[in-house]
Amino acid sequence: MDRKKILVLIFDGLGDRPISELGRQTPLQAARKENLDWFAANGINGLMDPIAPGVRPGSDTSHLALFGYDVFKVYTGRGPFEAAGVGIPVKHGDIAFRCNFATVDANMTVTDRRAGRIKGGTEELAKALDGMKLGEGTEVLFRAGTEHRAALVLRGKGLSPLITDTDPHEEGAKVLESKPTAPVAESTARAVNQFMHASHRVLEEHPVNAKRVAAGEKPANAVLLRGAGVVPNLEHVGERLGMRVAGIAGVALIKGMFRASGMDVLDVEGATGGLDTDMTAKARAAVEALKSYDLVVVNVKAPDVCGHDGLATEKVKTIERIDAMMAVLRTDLGPDVVVAATADHSTPVSLKDHSGDPVPLVVFGEGVRVDDVTRFDELSAAKGGLGRIVGRDLMRVLLNVANRAEKFGA
């Protein structure tokens, strides 16, 4: 059998619901998108529930599902994937937290949960905390994220995520002492509290904060921790599938999903994750990557951004820019590549958040049973030859089309 390579295009938050402003059409129905429709017309189409029918996925859980993991078993919270996303080389057993740089008074009362929405200097602050040693041999790995966000990883023996947050989740309240919710986590809570106090001392005296105070800005003099999660033992996608796998994405969380799943993360100039992202650069990078990788996954964040911001016509325009990206793939990909185009979830403009509505999926490549669907949208896909599948089946479906599936039985 002629084994093919696979390109998976995940258009983040692409699915939608009918929108009055668009004449009761979804953005996909309203957009001019001859290339996406060409793939639909020449491929096999279906609906996909990223996790299960009706379940509202996060971007993290849905990507794990699309990579073939059982999310109900492996998803241990957002912390581990955000930490991987900001570049911390997480390991199975690490305890990861989502963090805010915050402003506290002398009494450890939170006066600003976002340290005046701090924009600059957090990398230097993070560097001052990274590498700190805590009691009982626990190491600190700390990185800044966007704006006031950051990630903390504790690495050591006998750590447990069964502890409470230090983040009081409101201003005017004191930073909380972390408490174990089970006896096994006593030493972890001690380490967290030690970090809370030690990091406060380091940050208070840091030149970045001295400058902020001098400029009348709120100092980022504390770190609030929440959502402790243990880094799961994810079998690498490439090992599971027997393929060399790379991921292309603009945003940190998705890069973290790629890294945690054992994929090589390829950087593409101009791939920002925002509305200004250079999608055709991503397409060209994917074509290039398929020369050395067997499976390339591309995430395009822009449609999700439009959904969260409630921008209907912007989402239509974004889809038309995606279509220009598909034009590149339509011309540049050879017959040795199977292409899947889909979404990680719907982000309806009317909701400004993710929904549990299924997403369209088209699979294109030599050998697929081409159905009579001619348009790529949520309702046309429902009439396609794939029926309705769940995200966890995607990789197996693609391996099959790529003539890479192993026989189960004889």
Add this chain to the structure above:
Amino acid sequence: MDRKKILVLIFDGLGDRPISELGRQTPLQAARKENLDWFAANGINGLMDPIAPGVRPGSDTSHLALFGYDVFKVYTGRGPFEAAGVGIPVKHGDIAFRCNFATVDANMTVTDRRAGRIKGGTEELAKALDGMKLGEGTEVLFRAGTEHRAALVLRGKGLSPLITDTDPHEEGAKVLESKPTAPVAESTARAVNQFMHASHRVLEEHPVNAKRVAAGEKPANAVLLRGAGVVPNLEHVGERLGMRVAGIAGVALIKGMFRASGMDVLDVEGATGGLDTDMTAKARAAVEALKSYDLVVVNVKAPDVCGHDGLATEKVKTIERIDAMMAVLRTDLGPDVVVAATADHSTPVSLKDHSGDPVPLVVFGEGVRVDDVTRFDELSAAKGGLGRIVGRDLMRVLLNVANRAEKFGA
């Protein structure tokens, strides 16, 4: 997000197969039903397998699945739900039985398994048995059902359902001694046998039976037990979904399903569960209930009755009466309600019993992706935007449309 309320209409046994008498159409295809079709035309449609493709559901298992339970885990037999249906306040751990009032001779040989299809007086007979104390602290809860039917619940320590029936399931045979099928159930079998003999003595001497004998009727002088089942620990639907939930039904078994699932059971005058049931009264009661409940489930038994009785034209007429009910809902429901209309299973007229054929499902409400299906029937539904789902997904799908689904992940 604008959270909506949910109305679920379960037309019992509605699905069917092509019938010669109806020109090879199903009753749904043959009926004039402009309102049901209006909901189909303005909603999203699909097929639903109440349990799984090809599985022939009972009304009890299908309702549990439609409420979101994993029936393969929680279904412990019909006894517990029938007992709840006749109004016994069952508790987790109780052992419940389905019972017949029967006629036995002096030798305990069954001469009539239905006590001459006794109609009156069973409530008094039941009252004489209810509250009886057996050995080892076991209590008896006993209620009459319709005609010769009744339900028994044993409540006490160390009870087990692993025992054989006392019902010989044929006339001319002696009432059987219950036997444990595992050592753990020895004391339960003793309690059951004690109940069998004690109830016989009480019933023999009961004035209701004295009158029956005087009138030349067969006395209801024994209780036959079958289908022992332990009452499962069902997490209440309302707690699971975070909603106030009510159910409307005419028949005892379905009321029992509602009660066992923690729903409030609303009584509607004229809602009998038979062909003469007042369906528009149920519709009006549902509209009213939606003022104080978030989720209202309505069961309409009539189509199932037609299926079991093999009445094709009667099933068509019943669907036309259902359509009048839908007219009420079409006018009276506000945009704050999501409506699902479906069935708990198919009861084909040609089979006179339940079948494993999937049932049509329409979901109507603001925000659904309206597909191009214009008729509500088994084959039109197959072309809808929902594809094919299983019953256990129904609640999640509806929560999503109602903007009530919780996000899994971030």
